[in-house]
Amino acid sequence: MDHGETVKEKKSMARKWKAVIGCAVCWLLLTAQDRVGLPNDYRTTFTKIRVSDRTDSKTTAVIYANAAGAMVRPGDPGPYPYGSILIDENWSTVKDTNGNAVLESDGHYKLDKLLMIHVMRKEAGFGEGYGEHRSGEWEYVSFATDGKSYATPPERAAVSCAQCHREFATEKRDWVFGRYEKH
Numbered sequence: 001m002d003h004g005e006t007v008k009e010k011k012s013m014a015r016k017w018k019a020v021i022g023c024a025v026c027w028l029l030l031t032a033q034d035r036v037g038l039p040n041d042y043r044t045t046f047t048k049i050r051v052s053d054r055t056d057s058k059t060t061a062v063i064y065a066n067a068a069g070a071m072v073r074p075g076d077p078g079p080y081p082y083g084s085i086l087i088d089e090n091w092s093t094v095k096d097t098n099g100n101a102v103l104e105s106d107g108h109y110k111l112d113k114l115l116m117i118h119v120m121r122k123e124a125g126f127g128e129g130y131g132e133h134r135s136g137e138w139e140y141v142s143f144a145t146d147g148k149s150y151a152t153p154p155e156r157a158a159v160s161c162a163q164c165h166r167e168f169a170t171e172k173r174d175w176v177f178g179r180y181e182k183h
């Protein structure tokens with residue numbers, strides 16, 4: 001092997017490695033990057049669109065939407081406009097001595113502690129890093145109650161979030177389970 005060939009070979013190896021590293025960076029950018037975030041002031045600037053008491057787990061989901069997310073009318077299947085952000089606050093509830101959930105005057109479970117804050121956001125091209133788990137153009141992330149550390153980080157969102165919305169909420173509903181209940 002002459003010197004010229006070795007250089008050529010090295011160059012081609014370098015190109016291959018660049019491609020491999022490039023792909024890995026792409027993958028990381030597409031999956032590990034948080035393009036969803038948590039708007040700090042969502043409780044005051046978003047609309048509370050739904051309160052859902054879950055009889056099986058005796059937890060309550062309080063769902064908020066930004067202006068775009070609240071544009072889908074009650075009962076509408078969507079699709080949701082780009083820029084939609086939906087937030088699902090997961091709460092434990094107060095139980096009586098028999099372990100039954102205590103009700104508020106509005107009939108909903110009495111909230112106890114905030115457990116997690118799930119966020120999903122729709123933007124053009126979102127979800128392309130989720131592969132077979134992709135649910136349309138939504139990306140997901142979940143925060144602990146401090147609103148800063150992750151309960152589910154971006155790189156786990158495909159399997160831990162998108163997958164279930166894909167399978168059970170389905171495209172028919174733009175991968176969103178619960179509709180806005182009233183306007």
Ligand code: HEC
Nearest residue numbers: 052086088118119120140141142152160161164176177178
């Ligand atoms: C096992 C299935 C499942 C998984 C996994 C799941 N979800 Fe959901 N998600 C649901 C269901 C069911 C609802 C509706 C809950 C209700 O109304 O009580 C929901 C509701 C939501 C909502 C409110 C909008 C809507 O679809 O009604 C958001 C936001 C959300 N999920 C985000 C997430 C995030 C973020 C993750 C990952 C950390 C996640 N979800 C994982 C089933 C799932």
